[in-house]
Amino acid sequence: MDKKMMTIDLNSHVLLDKAEKDGVETMYDRKQGFKSQCGFGLQGNCCRICGMGPCRITPKTPRGICGADEHVIVGRNFARMVAGGTAAHSDHARDIAHTMALSSRDGNYKIRDEEKLIILAKEWDVETEGRDIYDIAHEVADVALMEFGKPHGVARFLKNAPEPRQKIWKDLGIEPRAIDREIATIMHSTHIGCTGDIDSLIHMSLRTALADGWVGSMIGTRFSDILFGTPTVRETEANLGVLEDNKVNIILHGHEPSLSEMIVLASEDPELVALAKEMGADGINLAGMCCTGNEVTMRHGVKTAGDFHQQELAIVTGAVEAMIVDVQCIFPALAKVADCYHTKFITTSPKAKIAGSTYMEFSEETAYADGYKIVKEAVLNFKNRDKEKVLIPELKSKATVGYSADAILGQLDRVVNSHIDPAGTLKPLADCLKSGVLRGAVGVVGCNNAKGVSNLAHVTIMKELIKNDILVVTTGCGASAAAKFGLMTKEARKLAGKGLATVCDLVDIPPVLHLGSCVDCSRILDVVGGTAKLLDMDMSDLPVAGVAPEWMSEKAVAIGSYVVASGIDTYLGVMPPVTGSSRAVEILCGELQDMVGAKFTVNENPQELAQIIIQDIEKKRVHFENLV
Ligand code: XCC
Ligand code: SF4
Known part of the structure; x- marks a missing residue:
C-alpha cells in the first residue's frame, strides 16, 4: 500500500504498518479493493426506489421502467440524501431536547447556561418572570419538540435570519414547516409515482435542508449549550499521540453529548479513578473522535484522538481499553478490529446497534449510572492489555x-x-x-x-x-x-x-x-x-x-x-x-x-x-x- 496516497497523517502511516503486521484490515485496504466504483452510483442515475428496478440510465435505456428519466432519478436520490442527513442531525437534536425535558436540579442533567435558556424562552414567548428555571427549561423543551411535528406554521428560528433572507425563503416557498414533516414529505414525494420534476425535487431539498440548519442543528447546539455549558476558549491536544501508555485509554466516538458528558463525569469519579489504580494504571485518559470528540473538547478540553478515518487505527494502537460510541459515523468494521486486540467496542444506542460489539444501553433516565457502568467496564479491561501489542504513535499537536x-x-x-x-x-x-x-x-x-x-x-x-x-x-x-x-x-x-x-x-x-x-x-x-x-x-x-x-x-x-x-x-x-x-x-x-x-x-x-x-x-x- 502506498501510504502517502492514503493519508497525510504520519501517525496513521505508523499505524497502517502496524495493522499490516498485526493482520488487521482497515478502510484503506478496502479502499484499494474498490478501485473502480460503480459508474451509475457515482453519477446518481441508478434507481431502486421500487421493486421493478433497479433501473439504470444508459444511452440505450434512457428511462426507467416507470418512465423516470435521469433527471428524476438523480433528483430523487439527491433529495433522499438531504432527508437522510436532516433526519440524523435532527434526531440528535430531538434527543437533546428530550434530555432537557428531563433536566432537574438534583438529577443527571442540569441547566448550565441559564442566560441562554432565558434568551431562548423569550424568543419563543415562554413566560420567564418569577418562574423556576427548570419549569422554563421543561416548557422550552416542549416547544422545541413541537418544532419536529407541529401541524401549523413555519419553523420558529427562521426569524433569526436577516430579513432579506427570510423574504427570499418566503417568496420561494422554502420556509420549512416542521422538521419531521419536511423529511416525510421528501420520502413521500420520492416514492414511485410522485414527483417527476427535478426542479421541484431540488426545491423541496432546499426546504428540508433549511429544517436541518436553521431548526434541527440550531436546537442541537443551543440546547447542548444550555445543558452542558456554552464553550469557552481552552487549550487541548490532538492526534493519536494523546493516548497514554500507563493510563486506561477510553475513546469517545459518535455524536450526542448526552452520553459523552456522562462519560466525562464518570471518568473523574474518584471510585473509578481508584479502581484504575488498583488495576495498575495511573488513571483514566479520555480522548474523543469525530463530533462527540468535538463536543467534549469544546466544553472540557478533552483531547482529540483523531478523525473519522482514524477510528480503526485508534484501536490498532493496542492501547485502547474501550471505544465507546453512540450514533453516526461509526464503522461497523470496528467490531472486527477490536477483536484483534483487547479493546472493548461498546455500543450504547438502540439506534445504532452493531453486530459483534458489546452493547451497554445508555438511557438519559439513568444517565450517570449507565456512564459509570460503561467506564468501569473500560477500567476493568486494562488488565487485559497486551504490552507487546501496544504502539502509541508520537505525534500530537497543541490546539x-x-x-x-x-x-x-x-x-x-x-x-x-x-x-x-x-x-x-x-x-x-x-x-x-x-x-x-x-x-x-x-x-x-x-x-x-x-x-x-x-x-x-x-x-x-x-x-x-x-x-x-x-x-x-x-x-x-x-x-x-x-x-x-x-x-x-x-x-x-x-x-x-x-x-x-x-x-x-x-x-x-x-x-x-x-x-x-x-x-x-x-x-x-x-x-x-x-x-x-x-x-x-x-x-x-x-x-x-x-x-x-x-x-x-x-x-x-x-x-x-x-x-x-x-x-x-x-x-x-x-x-x-x-x-x-x-x-x-x-x-x-x-x-x-x-x-x-x-x-x-x-x-x-x-x-x-x-x-x-x-x-x-x-x-x-x-x-x-x-x-x-
Ligand atoms: Fe461524521 Fe460528525 Fe463527517 Fe466527521 S464530519 S465524518 S459526518 S463526524 Ni460531521
Ligand atoms: Fe425503476 Fe421507476 Fe421503480 Fe425507479 S421508480 S426502480 S426508475 S421503475
Whole structure:
C-alpha cells in the first residue's frame, strides 16, 4: 500500500504498518479493493426506489421502467440524501431536547447556561418572570419538540435570519414547516409515482435542508449549550499521540453529548479513578473522535484522538481499553478490529446497534449510572492489555479550541473601544471585513472521504485561505484535521497573511477557529447572520463561503444545501452523485445563484478549489463599496 496516497497523517502511516503486521484490515485496504466504483452510483442515475428496478440510465435505456428519466432519478436520490442527513442531525437534536425535558436540579442533567435558556424562552414567548428555571427549561423543551411535528406554521428560528433572507425563503416557498414533516414529505414525494420534476425535487431539498440548519442543528447546539455549558476558549491536544501508555485509554466516538458528558463525569469519579489504580494504571485518559470528540473538547478540553478515518487505527494502537460510541459515523468494521486486540467496542444506542460489539444501553433516565457502568467496564479491561501489542504513535499537536459564537464575541471585545461601541457585538469582525484587513471568512467543515487522501484537502485549503487573509472557522472532522496539523495554535499565525495575523494578534485567536461539531455549523449561521444584520445586508452579500473539501455523509449534503439556501456559496472537494443529470448540475452549480444568491462549486483539486474560493471572495467584496 502506498501510504502517502492514503493519508497525510504520519501517525496513521505508523499505524497502517502496524495493522499490516498485526493482520488487521482497515478502510484503506478496502479502499484499494474498490478501485473502480460503480459508474451509475457515482453519477446518481441508478434507481431502486421500487421493486421493478433497479433501473439504470444508459444511452440505450434512457428511462426507467416507470418512465423516470435521469433527471428524476438523480433528483430523487439527491433529495433522499438531504432527508437522510436532516433526519440524523435532527434526531440528535430531538434527543437533546428530550434530555432537557428531563433536566432537574438534583438529577443527571442540569441547566448550565441559564442566560441562554432565558434568551431562548423569550424568543419563543415562554413566560420567564418569577418562574423556576427548570419549569422554563421543561416548557422550552416542549416547544422545541413541537418544532419536529407541529401541524401549523413555519419553523420558529427562521426569524433569526436577516430579513432579506427570510423574504427570499418566503417568496420561494422554502420556509420549512416542521422538521419531521419536511423529511416525510421528501420520502413521500420520492416514492414511485410522485414527483417527476427535478426542479421541484431540488426545491423541496432546499426546504428540508433549511429544517436541518436553521431548526434541527440550531436546537442541537443551543440546547447542548444550555445543558452542558456554552464553550469557552481552552487549550487541548490532538492526534493519536494523546493516548497514554500507563493510563486506561477510553475513546469517545459518535455524536450526542448526552452520553459523552456522562462519560466525562464518570471518568473523574474518584471510585473509578481508584479502581484504575488498583488495576495498575495511573488513571483514566479520555480522548474523543469525530463530533462527540468535538463536543467534549469544546466544553472540557478533552483531547482529540483523531478523525473519522482514524477510528480503526485508534484501536490498532493496542492501547485502547474501550471505544465507546453512540450514533453516526461509526464503522461497523470496528467490531472486527477490536477483536484483534483487547479493546472493548461498546455500543450504547438502540439506534445504532452493531453486530459483534458489546452493547451497554445508555438511557438519559439513568444517565450517570449507565456512564459509570460503561467506564468501569473500560477500567476493568486494562488488565487485559497486551504490552507487546501496544504502539502509541508520537505525534500530537497543541490546539486552542472552544470558539462558540459567544466566545468569539468575548475575544472581539478585546478590541472594542468601549467609549464608542458597545461590547458583546460582532462589530469588530464586521469592521475588519469592511476595511479589508480580513478579506473574508470561510467555514471549512465536514468529513474525511476515502475518495481522496485523508486530510490533504482540508489542510491544503485551510492553509491557502489563511495565507490570503481569510479567517477560517471549522467544525466536524475538518476541525479535527486543523487541530492535528497545528492550525489552531498561536504559532499558526505565521502561516497567515499580514492582515489576518494582525487580527489574530489583536484579538488573541488562532487563524483557524474551532466552532465545534457538525450540528454547530449552526454557530456559523449565527455569526454570518449576525454580521449581515449588523451591516444591514443579506448573508449572500458578505465575503464568506462554506467549504466541504472531504465531505462524505448525507449529513454533509444537508449542510451544504442549507448553507447555499442561506445565501452562502458552497465549495465541494468531492463531486456529489448528481452528474448523471445535466439539469441537476445546471441548477445546483448555476441557477441556484438567481434563486437564493449562492450556488455549489465542485473541484477535486484542493489547490485549484482554494484559488477559486479566494477569487470569489474578492468578487464579493464589491458589496462593501456601496457601504458608507
Ligand atoms: Fe461524521 Fe460528525 Fe463527517 Fe466527521 S464530519 S465524518 S459526518 S463526524 Ni460531521
Ligand atoms: Fe425503476 Fe421507476 Fe421503480 Fe425507479 S421508480 S426502480 S426508475 S421503475
